[in-house]
Amino acid sequence: MFKLNVLTPEKKAVFDEVITEVTVPAYSGEMTILPGHASMITTLGTGILKYKVPGRDKIFKAMISWGYCEVIGDSVNVLAEFMQLPEEISVEKYEASLKVAENKLVTQVLSDADYEQTVNEVDKAHVAIDLVKQPEFAKH
Amino acid sequence: MANLKDIRIRIDSTKNTQQITKAMKLVSAAKLRKAQHQIQNMRPYALTLKNVIADIAATQQVSHPLMVKRSNVRNVLLVVLTSDRGLCGAFNSGITKFADKYIADNKNNFEKIDFIFIGKRGIDYFARKKVKAIESFTKLDKDISYNFAKSIAENLTKQFEKGHYDEIRLIYNEFKSAISQKVVCETILPVEIERSSFDTAGAGHTAIAANMIFDPAPELIIEDLLKKNFNLQVYRAMSESVASEHGARMTAMENASNNARDMIAKLTLNYNKARQEKITTELIEIVSGAEALK
Numbered sequence A: 001m002f003k004l005n006v007l008t009p010e011k012k013a014v015f016d017e018v019i020t021e022v023t024v025p026a027y028s029g030e031m032t033i034l035p036g037h038a039s040m041i042t043t044l045g046t047g048i049l050k051y052k053v054p055g056r057d058k059i060f061k062a063m064i065s066w067g068y069c070e071v072i073g074d075s076v077n078v079l080a081e082f083m084q085l086p087e088e089i090s091v092e093k094y095e096a097s098l099k100v101a102e103n104k105l106v107t108q109v110l111s112d113a114d115y116e117q118t119v120n121e122v123d124k125a126h127v128a129i130d131l132v133k134q135p136e137f138a139k140h
Numbered sequence B: 001m002a003n004l005k006d007i008r009i010r011i012d013s014t015k016n017t018q019q020i021t022k023a024m025k026l027v028s029a030a031k032l033r034k035a036q037h038q039i040q041n042m043r044p045y046a047l048t049l050k051n052v053i054a055d056i057a058a059t060q061q062v063s064h065p066l067m068v069k070r071s072n073v074r075n076v077l078l079v080v081l082t083s084d085r086g087l088c089g090a091f092n093s094g095i096t097k098f099a100d101k102y103i104a105d106n107k108n109n110f111e112k113i114d115f116i117f118i119g120k121r122g123i124d125y126f127a128r129k130k131v132k133a134i135e136s137f138t139k140l141d142k143d144i145s146y147n148f149a150k151s152i153a154e155n156l157t158k159q160f161e162k163g164h165y166d167e168i169r170l171i172y173n174e175f176k177s178a179i180s181q182k183v184v185c186e187t188i189l190p191v192e193i194e195r196s197s198f199d200t201a202g203a204g205h206t207a208i209a210a211n212m213i214f215d216p217a218p219e220l221i222i223e224d225l226l227k228k229n230f231n232l233q234v235y236r237a238m239s240e241s242v243a244s245e246h247g248a249r250m251t252a253m254e255n256a257s258n259n260a261r262d263m264i265a266k267l268t269l270n271y272n273k274a275r276q277e278k279i280t281t282e283l284i285e286i287v288s289g290a291e292a293l294k
Helices: A091-107 A112-133 B004-060 B091-106 B120-128 B146-161 B218-293
Strands: A002-007 A012-019 A021-026 A029-033 A040-044 A047-052 A059-072 A075-084 B075-081 B112-118 B135-137 B167-177 B180-189 B213-215
Touching: A002 B004, A012 A047, A012 A075, A012 B004, A021 A040, A021 A059, A040 B218, A047 A075, A047 A112, A059 A112, A059 B004, A059 B218, A075 B004, A075 B146, A091 A112, B004 B167, B004 B218, B075 B091, B075 B120, B075 B146, B075 B218, B091 B120, B091 B167, B091 B180, B091 B218, B112 B120, B146 B167, B146 B180, B146 B218, B167 B218, B180 B218
Parallel strands: A002 A075, A040 B213, B075 B112, B075 B167, B112 B135
Antiparallel strands: A002 A012, A021 A029, A021 A047, A040 A059, A047 A059, A059 A075, B167 B180
């Protein structure tokens, strides 16, 4: 067992929660961290953060978009620039933004930065919609 | 001596004003609490991020263009944060005065000084002075969100990286307490990173071990972190400015309510005096009328 901290610019989302495992959307793919993991630092992309609390069946999930994660000793510190819990996600809103973004990708010639941002929006919308609509899809 | 009706009208109008200022004070107090809360919530994130960058930069000996001071500073961009609405004491005039002074002092040192104004008061003031802005934003206090700060910050980073500016400075009101704000001028780019000593406020963050795994390489991580940190700095400055605005307005309205109270007291005294005088005059008239009949 180890400790998890998740901080966002707007709040302290998770503070010193004792957990048995945590899965993060790391730089080179989804990664599950178990107790005794070597010290490491990675950046996080857009994806789902999941963690298990001992003695409870429920897996806690949240969507994050860009973050930083460090494993030091027996604690995992995550800084998430953007974080939303499933109950905070408005599917309609994301579906609308997904449509706009996809339309933009198909019809417009975008600059590199715009392209990156639009692709990011599409990713975010997909993750959010999946998290709400197909929770089993987001299971381990 | 003003007549009784005039004084009464003045008392009534002062009472109305007092009611408004009292209400505004209460509203500002509530908003201030919210803004203060926001600043407090952001602190752990900001501190941890800053410390991580400092640690990685120090232990991995990496540097980044955003951190390098340019030896020859010629083009400067000033971001000036004011509020959209007035009635908040010296909040806006402090900023505009400071910016004016800065321009006057540095006109000859730099080739070019450009501006971004955030807040309607600043925009209007500098429009009167015929200072042109490359961009301006309003409605800061309504939807101050991390995303808004991020969009501005990313734009600034781009300008800096392209070499349009050698230094980007931010002029805003730093939030000291509800009754005091300080105008500060901060160089936000290039970034200066120092490990802060008051580590305890953040989540427990220990120094980096020698055999740390980095994924991706430290240079790439630091690039990412620096940009995010910069976004956060802009967000922090905005939050401070909004908190200061509410603080300043609260104090200003408190003073206004007190002044209104004093004014009412004075007017009431005058009113009573005038009334007394009128009665006395009437009495004298009656008495002297009676005397004359004898």
